Amino acid sequence: MSRKHRRSAAALVYDAQSNDPAPRVVAKGYGLLAEMIVQRAREAGLYVHEAPEMVSLLMQVxxxxxxxxQLYQAVAELLAWLHxxxxxxxxEPAHGASALPTRRT
Incomplete structure (x- = not known):
């Protein structure tokens, strides 16, 4: 499978109560690594949002x-969805081929 068609995943962490001003990318990867990120997120009871465009942008972070x-508004919408x-x-049903495990702490 070409890199363009491989599954990708990025995980964010954000604690609104902390001094951290923005979410951080705490995991990302392609192929088997992406599958592992999604699997571990699900095992931990985290929501997985399928958003290929968002994952593509987060893979650059x-x-x-x-x-x-530049990503604040898009991620804020994702966090609002999670809330x-x-x-x-x-x-909301999941769509797309990429996963974005998210967690609010």
């Missing part, structure tokens, strides 16, 4: 780096 300001999902207000 250095590991353990804060997301750049709605956790509160039971939305049950």
């Amino acid at each position: 250095d590991l353990d780096a804060r997301i750049p300001p 709605r999902l956790e509160s039971g207000a939305e049950d």
Whole structure:
């Protein structure tokens, strides 16, 4: 399978109560590594949001780096989706071929 068609995954961590001003990319990878990221996220009870475009952008962010300001709005929308999902207000089906494990702490 070509790199263009391999599954990719990126994981974010964000704690709104901490002094960290933006979410950080704490894991990312392609192929088998991406599968492992998604599997571990699911095993840990984390939500996996399927968003190939978002993952593509996050793959460009250095590991353990804060997301750049250009991604704030997109990630804020993702965190809002997660909040709605956790509160039971939305049950959105997953789409796409890439995964984005997310966690609010």
